[in-house]
Amino acid sequence: MLRLSGVETFYGHSQVLFGVDLELGVGEVVTLMGRNGMGKTTTVRSILGLTPPRRGRVVFEGTDVAGWKSYRIGRLGIGLVPEGRQIFPTLSVRENLVATAANRSRRPDPWTLDRVFGLFPRLGERQSQRGSSLSGGEQQMLAIGRALMTNPRLLILDEATEGLAPLIREEIWSVIERLKRDGQSILLIDKNLSALKRIADRHFIMEKGRVVWSGTTADLDADPHVAHRYLGV
Numbered sequence: 001m002l003r004l005s006g007v008e009t010f011y012g013h014s015q016v017l018f019g020v021d022l023e024l025g026v027g028e029v030v031t032l033m034g035r036n037g038m039g040k041t042t043t044v045r046s047i048l049g050l051t052p053p054r055r056g057r058v059v060f061e062g063t064d065v066a067g068w069k070s071y072r073i074g075r076l077g078i079g080l081v082p083e084g085r086q087i088f089p090t091l092s093v094r095e096n097l098v099a100t101a102a103n104r105s106r107r108p109d110p111w112t113l114d115r116v117f118g119l120f121p122r123l124g125e126r127q128s129q130r131g132s133s134l135s136g137g138e139q140q141m142l143a144i145g146r147a148l149m150t151n152p153r154l155l156i157l158d159e160a161t162e163g164l165a166p167l168i169r170e171e172i173w174s175v176i177e178r179l180k181r182d183g184q185s186i187l188l189i190d191k192n193l194s195a196l197k198r199i200a201d202r203h204f205i206m207e208k209g210r211v212v213w214s215g216t217t218a219d220l221d222a223d224p225h226v227a228h229r230y231l232g233v
C-alpha cells in the first residue's frame with residue numbers, strides 16, 4: 001500500500017532524512033519509533049507532501065506521489081491525526097467532524113457521525129460544544145474522528161496518546177485495536193512501546209534520519225538490545 005524508498009528531506013539547507021525506506025501493507029498496523037528529533041514527524045510530512053522530499057520515492061497504492069501537492073495526496077486516501085491534534089477550535093465537535101468529511105476510499109459503509117459517536121461516546125455527548133472547550137483527550141478523540149470521516153485508506157497517527165491521562169490513553173489504544181480488527185491500515189508513531197508491541201504487526205525504528213532497524217514484535221522481543229539502544233528503554 002505504501003512504500004518509501006531512499007527518501008531524503010530537508011528543511012532549507014538542513015538535511016533531516018537521509019534515505020528513509022519503509023513499507024506498509026494493506027490492513028497492517030506498522031509503527032515508526034525512535035527518540036526525539038530522529039525524523040519521525042518529518043517522515044510523515046514527507047509522505048503527505050507537507051515537506052516534500054528532495055529525493056526518493058513515496059509510492060502510495062502504485063503511484064509515486066513524491067512532489068505532489070499535499071491536498072492531492074490526502075485525496076488519494078491518507079488521513080492524518082497530526083501531532084498536537086490541530087482541531088478547529090472555534091467549530092463545534094459536529095462541525096469539526098463534517099468539515100473535511102469525504103468517502104476517499106469509496107467504501108460501501110462509510111464513516112458517519114453516528115458511527116464516530118459510537119466509537120467515542122464522549123464526542124456524541126459534546127457534539128455542540130466548541131472544539132476549544134474539550135479536554136486534551138477529547139480533542140484527540142475528535143482529531144481521530146475527523147480523520148476517520150475522510151474514510152482514509154491509510155490512517156497516520158502522530159503521537160496520538162502524548163500527554164494524556166492513562167485511562168484516556170487506554171481508551172484510544174482500544175479504539176485503534178478496533179480499527180485494526182476492521183481492517184484499517186495504520187501507521188503509528190508513539191513512545192508507548194508496550195502498547196505498540198501489543199497492537200502493531202511490524203516496527204520501524206529511526207535514528208538520525210534513517211531507518212536503522214525493522215522487524216516484528218517477536219523480533220523486537222528476541223533482541224532487547226534493540227529497544228535499549230535506539231529507544232532508551
Ligand SMILES: Nc1ncnc2c1ncn2[C@@H]1O[C@H](COP(=O)(O)OP(=O)(O)OP(=O)(O)O)[C@@H](O)[C@H]1O
Nearest residue numbers: 011014016034035036037038039040041042043083
Ligand atoms: N520546521 C523545521 N525546520 C528546521 N528543522 C526542523 C523543523 N522541524 C523539525 N526539524 C528538525 O528535524 C529533525 C527531525 O525532527 P522530527 O520532528 O521529524 O523528529 P521526530 O522524530 O518526529 O521527533 P519528536 O518525537 O520530537 O517529534 C530534528 O532535528 C528537528 O530539530
